[in-house]
Amino acid sequence: EIVLTQSPGTLSLSPGERATLSCRASQSVSRSYLAWYQQKPGQPPRLLIYDVSSRATGVPDRFSGSGSATDFTLTISGLEAEDFAVYYCQQYGSAPITFGQGTRLDIK
Amino acid sequence: EVQLVESGGGLVKPGGSLRLSCAASGFTFSSCSMTWVRQAPGKGLEWISSISGNSNSIYYADSMKGRFTISRDNAKNSLYLQMNSLRAEDTAIYYCTRRGITVPTYDYWGQGTLVTVSS
Numbered sequence: 001e002i003v004l005t006q007s008p009g010t011l012s013l014s015p016g017e018r019a020t021l022s023c024r025a026s027q028s029v030s031r032s033y034l035a036w037y038q039q040k041p042g043q044p045p046r047l048l049i050y051d052v053s054s055r056a057t058g059v060p061d062r063f064s065g066s067g068s069a070t071d072f073t074l075t076i077s078g079l080e081a082e083d084f085a086v087y088y089c090q091q092y093g094s095a096p097i098t099f100g101q102g103t104r105l106d107i108k
Numbered sequence: 109e110v111q112l113v114e115s116g117g118g119l120v121k122p123g124g125s126l127r128l129s130c131a132a133s134g135f136t137f138s139s140c141s142m143t144w145v146r147q148a149p150g151k152g153l154e155w156i157s158s159i160s161g162n163s164n165s166i167y168y169a170d171s172m173k174g175r176f177t178i179s180r181d182n183a184k185n186s187l188y189l190q191m192n193s194l195r196a197e198d199t200a201i202y203y204c205t206r207r208g209i210t211v212p213t214y215d216y217w218g219q220g221t222l223v224t225v226s227s
Contacts, residue, residue, distance in 0.1 A: 044218065
Protein backbone atom coordinates (compact mmCIF):
# COMPACT_ATOMS: atom_id res chain seq x y z
CA GLU A 1 0.00 0.00 0.00
CA ILE A 2 1.29 3.46 -0.90
CA VAL A 3 1.32 5.75 2.13
CA LEU A 4 0.90 9.45 1.38
CA THR A 5 2.30 11.90 3.93
CA GLN A 6 1.17 15.51 3.69
CA SER A 7 2.96 18.48 5.17
CA PRO A 8 2.54 20.71 6.94
CA GLY A 9 -0.38 19.50 9.03
CA THR A 10 -1.65 23.05 9.35
CA LEU A 11 -0.68 26.10 7.33
CA SER A 12 -1.68 29.58 8.50
CA LEU A 13 -1.57 32.26 5.85
CA SER A 14 -3.24 35.53 4.94
CA PRO A 15 -5.42 36.24 1.90
CA GLY A 16 -3.29 37.17 -1.08
CA GLU A 17 -0.36 35.01 0.01
CA ARG A 18 0.93 31.93 -1.79
CA ALA A 19 0.29 28.48 -0.29
CA THR A 20 2.54 25.49 -0.94
CA LEU A 21 1.27 22.10 0.20
CA SER A 22 3.38 18.96 0.01
CA CYS A 23 2.48 15.30 -0.51
CA ARG A 24 5.16 12.63 -0.27
CA ALA A 25 4.53 9.02 -1.32
CA SER A 26 6.18 5.97 0.25
CA GLN A 27 6.85 4.62 -3.25
CA SER A 28 6.61 5.95 -6.77
CA VAL A 29 3.08 6.85 -7.89
CA SER A 30 2.24 4.91 -11.00
CA ARG A 31 1.43 6.80 -14.23
CA SER A 32 1.40 10.15 -12.39
CA TYR A 33 -1.98 9.22 -10.97
CA LEU A 34 -1.98 11.83 -8.21
CA ALA A 35 -4.93 14.08 -7.36
CA TRP A 36 -5.74 16.88 -4.94
CA TYR A 37 -9.09 17.53 -3.26
CA GLN A 38 -10.44 20.45 -1.27
CA GLN A 39 -12.90 19.90 1.57
CA LYS A 40 -14.82 22.52 3.49
CA PRO A 41 -16.71 21.83 6.74
CA GLY A 42 -19.92 19.90 6.19
CA GLN A 43 -19.19 19.34 2.51
CA PRO A 44 -17.87 16.43 0.47
CA PRO A 45 -14.41 16.66 -1.07
CA ARG A 46 -14.10 18.57 -4.33
CA LEU A 47 -11.66 17.43 -7.02
CA LEU A 48 -9.16 20.18 -7.84
CA ILE A 49 -6.25 18.53 -9.64
CA TYR A 50 -5.80 15.13 -11.29
CA ASP A 51 -2.89 13.46 -13.11
CA VAL A 52 -0.53 15.64 -11.01
CA SER A 53 -1.20 18.90 -12.83
CA SER A 54 -4.53 18.87 -14.72
CA ARG A 55 -7.17 21.17 -13.27
CA ALA A 56 -10.68 19.78 -12.91
CA THR A 57 -13.59 21.57 -14.55
CA GLY A 58 -14.30 24.94 -13.02
CA VAL A 59 -11.18 25.08 -10.85
CA PRO A 60 -9.55 28.55 -10.88
CA ASP A 61 -6.08 28.80 -12.40
CA ARG A 62 -4.61 30.00 -9.11
CA PHE A 63 -4.55 26.28 -8.22
CA SER A 64 -1.68 24.35 -9.74
CA GLY A 65 -0.12 20.95 -9.19
CA SER A 66 3.38 19.69 -9.85
CA GLY A 67 5.78 16.90 -9.00
CA SER A 68 6.69 13.38 -9.98
CA ALA A 69 7.47 9.94 -8.62
CA THR A 70 7.21 10.43 -4.84
CA ASP A 71 7.10 14.20 -4.33
CA PHE A 72 4.13 16.35 -5.24
CA THR A 73 3.04 19.92 -4.57
CA LEU A 74 -0.20 21.84 -4.68
CA THR A 75 0.32 25.56 -5.04
CA ILE A 76 -2.36 28.18 -4.52
CA SER A 77 -1.21 31.56 -5.75
CA GLY A 78 -3.01 34.56 -4.30
CA LEU A 79 -5.17 32.99 -1.58
CA GLU A 80 -8.80 34.01 -1.52
CA ALA A 81 -11.18 33.73 1.42
CA GLU A 82 -12.90 30.65 -0.02
CA ASP A 83 -9.60 28.74 -0.30
CA PHE A 84 -9.28 28.19 3.45
CA ALA A 85 -10.15 24.53 3.84
CA VAL A 86 -8.59 21.09 4.23
CA TYR A 87 -6.68 19.64 1.27
CA TYR A 88 -6.07 15.96 0.58
CA CYS A 89 -3.82 14.27 -1.91
CA GLN A 90 -4.79 10.90 -3.37
CA GLN A 91 -2.99 8.31 -5.45
CA TYR A 92 -5.04 6.16 -7.81
CA GLY A 93 -2.30 4.38 -9.71
CA SER A 94 -1.91 1.41 -7.37
CA ALA A 95 -4.39 -0.65 -5.39
CA PRO A 96 -5.55 0.15 -2.82
CA ILE A 97 -6.31 3.76 -3.59
CA THR A 98 -4.99 5.87 -0.74
CA PHE A 99 -5.34 9.42 0.56
CA GLY A 100 -3.01 11.60 2.55
CA GLN A 101 -4.01 12.65 6.04
CA GLY A 102 -4.76 16.22 4.94
CA THR A 103 -3.37 19.73 5.33
CA ARG A 104 -5.55 22.33 7.01
CA LEU A 105 -5.17 25.81 5.50
CA ASP A 106 -6.18 28.41 8.07
CA ILE A 107 -6.59 32.16 7.88
CA LYS A 108 -3.80 33.91 9.75
CA GLU B 109 -26.33 17.96 -13.85
CA VAL B 110 -24.61 15.04 -12.16
CA GLN B 111 -26.17 14.16 -8.82
CA LEU B 112 -25.32 11.46 -6.31
CA VAL B 113 -27.65 11.10 -3.33
CA GLU B 114 -26.84 8.68 -0.53
CA SER B 115 -29.35 7.25 1.90
CA GLY B 116 -29.66 4.48 4.45
CA GLY B 117 -27.36 5.73 7.18
CA GLY B 118 -28.33 5.82 10.83
CA LEU B 119 -27.65 4.43 14.28
CA VAL B 120 -26.90 0.71 14.52
CA LYS B 121 -25.63 -1.47 17.35
CA PRO B 122 -22.25 -3.20 17.18
CA GLY B 123 -22.58 -6.42 15.22
CA GLY B 124 -25.54 -5.07 13.29
CA SER B 125 -26.07 -4.52 9.58
CA LEU B 126 -26.97 -1.62 7.35
CA ARG B 127 -27.50 -1.15 3.63
CA LEU B 128 -26.54 2.13 2.05
CA SER B 129 -27.91 3.31 -1.28
CA CYS B 130 -26.76 5.93 -3.74
CA ALA B 131 -29.14 7.28 -6.38
CA ALA B 132 -27.35 8.62 -9.44
CA SER B 133 -28.65 10.97 -12.10
CA GLY B 134 -27.43 13.30 -14.81
CA PHE B 135 -25.06 10.86 -16.53
CA THR B 136 -24.96 7.40 -18.08
CA PHE B 137 -24.65 5.42 -14.86
CA SER B 138 -23.72 2.12 -16.48
CA SER B 139 -20.67 3.72 -18.12
CA CYS B 140 -19.03 4.74 -14.87
CA SER B 141 -17.15 2.89 -12.19
CA MET B 142 -18.48 3.81 -8.77
CA THR B 143 -16.82 3.88 -5.37
CA TRP B 144 -17.63 4.22 -1.69
CA VAL B 145 -15.31 6.36 0.44
CA ARG B 146 -15.77 7.04 4.15
CA GLN B 147 -14.63 9.65 6.63
CA ALA B 148 -14.64 9.09 10.37
CA PRO B 149 -15.54 12.15 12.46
CA GLY B 150 -12.71 14.67 12.30
CA LYS B 151 -10.53 12.28 10.31
CA GLY B 152 -9.33 11.80 6.76
CA LEU B 153 -10.69 9.94 3.75
CA GLU B 154 -10.64 6.16 3.42
CA TRP B 155 -11.36 4.22 0.23
CA ILE B 156 -13.76 1.33 0.88
CA SER B 157 -14.74 -0.36 -2.36
CA SER B 158 -15.12 0.14 -6.11
CA ILE B 159 -17.25 -1.53 -8.77
CA SER B 160 -16.96 -1.31 -12.54
CA GLY B 161 -19.83 -0.23 -14.76
CA ASN B 162 -20.83 -3.78 -15.65
CA SER B 163 -20.10 -5.14 -12.13
CA ASN B 164 -17.43 -7.46 -13.55
CA SER B 165 -14.66 -5.91 -11.46
CA ILE B 166 -15.06 -5.35 -7.73
CA TYR B 167 -12.42 -4.28 -5.25
CA TYR B 168 -12.38 -3.90 -1.47
CA ALA B 169 -10.07 -2.44 1.11
CA ASP B 170 -8.58 -5.30 3.12
CA SER B 171 -10.14 -4.05 6.36
CA MET B 172 -13.62 -4.25 4.85
CA LYS B 173 -13.28 -7.47 2.88
CA GLY B 174 -15.75 -10.10 4.04
CA ARG B 175 -17.94 -7.63 5.94
CA PHE B 176 -18.93 -5.16 3.22
CA THR B 177 -20.47 -5.93 -0.18
CA ILE B 178 -20.74 -3.42 -3.00
CA SER B 179 -23.31 -3.83 -5.77
CA ARG B 180 -25.18 -1.82 -8.34
CA ASP B 181 -28.40 -1.89 -10.33
CA ASN B 182 -27.88 -0.10 -13.63
CA ALA B 183 -31.59 -0.30 -14.46
CA LYS B 184 -32.28 1.74 -11.32
CA ASN B 185 -29.17 3.96 -11.56
CA SER B 186 -28.30 2.91 -8.05
CA LEU B 187 -25.23 1.88 -6.09
CA TYR B 188 -25.35 -0.07 -2.84
CA LEU B 189 -23.15 -0.98 0.10
CA GLN B 190 -24.23 -3.83 2.36
CA MET B 191 -22.41 -3.55 5.67
CA ASN B 192 -22.43 -6.44 8.14
CA SER B 193 -20.77 -7.10 11.51
CA LEU B 194 -20.47 -3.38 12.10
CA ARG B 195 -17.97 -2.08 14.66
CA ALA B 196 -17.61 1.23 16.47
CA GLU B 197 -14.71 2.09 14.18
CA ASP B 198 -17.05 1.94 11.17
CA THR B 199 -18.71 5.13 12.44
CA ALA B 200 -18.25 7.62 9.61
CA ILE B 201 -19.82 9.60 6.84
CA TYR B 202 -20.08 7.34 3.81
CA TYR B 203 -19.71 9.01 0.41
CA CYS B 204 -20.72 7.68 -2.98
CA THR B 205 -18.35 8.82 -5.71
CA ARG B 206 -18.05 8.51 -9.46
CA ARG B 207 -14.90 7.78 -11.41
CA GLY B 208 -14.97 10.32 -14.20
CA ILE B 209 -15.53 9.50 -17.83
CA THR B 210 -12.56 11.58 -18.99
CA VAL B 211 -11.05 12.10 -15.55
CA PRO B 212 -9.44 8.97 -14.07
CA THR B 213 -10.50 9.62 -10.49
CA TYR B 214 -13.44 10.79 -8.40
CA ASP B 215 -14.92 13.86 -10.05
CA TYR B 216 -18.34 13.88 -8.36
CA TRP B 217 -19.27 13.09 -4.77
CA GLY B 218 -22.55 12.81 -2.95
CA GLN B 219 -23.22 14.73 0.26
CA GLY B 220 -22.72 11.57 2.29
CA THR B 221 -24.75 9.59 4.79
CA LEU B 222 -23.77 9.23 8.44
CA VAL B 223 -23.44 5.79 9.95
CA THR B 224 -23.10 5.61 13.72
CA VAL B 225 -22.26 2.29 15.37
CA SER B 226 -22.96 2.45 19.07
CA SER B 227 -24.74 0.52 21.76
